[in-house]
Amino acid sequence: MDENLRELVSRYSDGDLDDAESNRLEARAETDVELATEIDTTRQLREAVAALAGRMEPPEALDKVMEPLCQGPPVPAQRIRPVYRWLGVAAAVVLGVTVAMEMARRNPSPILSRPSPQRDRPAEEREEIFELAPLPAASPDDNRPLGAADHLLEEEPPQPIAPEPAPLEVIGPLNIDGSSTDAVEPLSSADSRRIPESEVLESKVMRSRTAPTKKETLPQTETSEEATSPAPSTRDKWRADGNRESAAGMSDTGKANQVTIAGRRQTVPVTVALRIDGIEVWTGSSSGCFAGTWQVALEVRESIVVAMRFRVDTMGDEIPEGCTSDDLIGSTLENVRDGVHLAEILVGEPPP
Amino acid sequence: MVFDEVYERFRRPIWRLARRLTDNDDEAFDATQEIFLRVWRGLAGFRGEAKLSTWVFQIAWNYLRGYHRQRGRYFKAVVEKSEEIVARTPDPSPGPERRVVSSDLLDRVIAAMDELPEHYRIVVWLRDGEDLSYAEIAAVLDLPIGTVRSRLARARAALKNTVGL
Numbered sequence: 139m140d141e142n143l144r145e146l147v148s149r150y151s152d153g154d155l156d157d158a159e160s161n162r163l164e165a166r167a168e169t170d171v172e173l174a175t176e177i178d179t180t181r182q183l184r185e186a187v188a189a190l191a192g193r194m195e196p197p198e199a200l201d202k203v204m205e206p207l208c209q210g211p212p213v214p215a216q217r218i219r220p221v222y223r224w225l226g227v228a229a230a231v232v233l234g235v236t237v238a239m240e241m242a243r244r245n246p247s248p249i250l251s252r253p254s255p256q257r258d259r260p261a262e263e264r265e266e267i268f269e270l271a272p273l274p275a276a277s278p279d280d281n282r283p284l285g286a287a288d289h290l291l292e293e294e295p296p297q298p299i300a301p302e303p304a305p306l307e308v309i310g311p312l313n314i315d316g317s318s319t320d321a322v323e324p325l326s327s328a329d330s331r332r333i334p335e336s337e338v339l340e341s342k343v344m345r346s347r348t349a350p351t352k353k354e355t356l357p358q359t360e361t362s363e364e365a366t367s368p369a370p371s372t373r374d375k376w377r378a379d380g381n382r383e384s385a386a387g388m389s390d391t392g393k394a395n396q397v398t399i400a401g402r403r404q405t406v407p408v409t410v411a412l413r414i415d416g417i418e419v420w421t422g423s424s425s426g427c428f429a430g431t432w433q434v435a436l437e438v439r440e441s442i443v444v445a446m447r448f449r450v451d452t453m454g455d456e457i458p459e460g461c462t463s464d465d466l467i468g469s470t471l472e473n474v475r476d477g478v479h480l481a482e483i484l485v486g487e488p489p490p
Numbered sequence: 491m492v493f494d495e496v497y498e499r500f501r502r503p504i505w506r507l508a509r510r511l512t513d514n515d516d517e518a519f520d521a522t523q524e525i526f527l528r529v530w531r532g533l534a535g536f537r538g539e540a541k542l543s544t545w546v547f548q549i550a551w552n553y554l555r556g557y558h559r560q561r562g563r564y565f566k567a568v569v570e571k572s573e574e575i576v577a578r579t580p581d582p583s584p585g586p587e588r589r590v591v592s593s594d595l596l597d598r599v600i601a602a603m604d605e606l607p608e609h610y611r612i613v614v615w616l617r618d619g620e621d622l623s624y625a626e627i628a629a630v631l632d633l634p635i636g637t638v639r640s641r642l643a644r645a646r647a648a649l650k651n652t653v654g655l
Contacts, residue, residue, distance in 0.1 A: 186595050
């Protein structure tokens, strides 16, 4: 059925059509069976829904629940007159401004003003003169010694007595022909002899000449890594230095780079000199070192030694702790550019 | 306007509407209470600009619509057994045959209404169940009257199809 016709039937059953429309629809329904059926079913449906809706009663409990509401008229909510509302707003504003002014008065904040035109002018140098107040004059009694401590302070401090230097022992030339350094047999006490310092120094110089330098084999990237890594203990650091050298390909040339340890461990402070390209850039003293010439790689940053490594780990665990490395790292080297330098450390003999 | 008069006049329509648009008696009971509580609160502000029936049904519809939206479910009309309705309702024209026909038709109508979409069901219910005029339905549902007419015609056609009339 047509949508419009269906709506007409719906309206007709509800009495929503005027008389003319109703008459036309009724006349058509007399000849149109389908239309007549539609009108009849619509009427039945309306009656069914009406019957469904109109035959229900609310429960009695609902009346009991609603009884309090039915007792009296609802109390209308108290409305605030606009005048009082505006008065309240005005009072709040006045109160807020008063509180703000009071707080500003008690805690004055720096006032940001426009920049002064004098700001662009160069500052005038002012010569400020300060006068120091006169110190209080000491009374004669203040200079009088008070007790034994004052007497001790007045005396010359005792000079430390240096111990007798131990005799040097020739531990012999280290094996430089490629065999392991562990194979070097220590000299017996009978073979050890005391040698003069000049002979030792000559020996050191001769052996240092035989040690070729290979600056090109020292990678600088390792230095940066070492500088950024946390500092290990001295023994570990030295051992680690040797390991890094091996990793850098220097251990295969260890025989050639090996430097003679010509002296023995010194127990008293001895002179230590650092040379770069034959120029002495640092001198100091240290104890616990083996006398001799050491070839080291130094990393210098801003004229300060930040890392040092021995080219050859010839001593293994026997590398003396506290020798040279501790003194050099952190030392300032004048006229040395930043970077990694191949240097020699000369550990001298103790003064006779 | 006194509340008890309003309550007495609309207690049945509102109960029926709530009963049709909720799932059971308990929900309809709670919904009816809430609707009349809102009517009681708003009665002081009612100035008669609209018909009282329109105003009350508007409150009921707004609550029931939100009621179902809160529960996240589609409108589900009450399926009340037609036998119970027929049994407890005095039939003006008693007779075994009529009662059987009415019972069967009512069952089918209830089932068909359950399947109707919400906007169709409320229109049919307000028109045929509560006998509101087109204008009143339009005011309650806040729709143009032409929409009410067309929507009612489609809803009835859908009902007749489902019922088998």
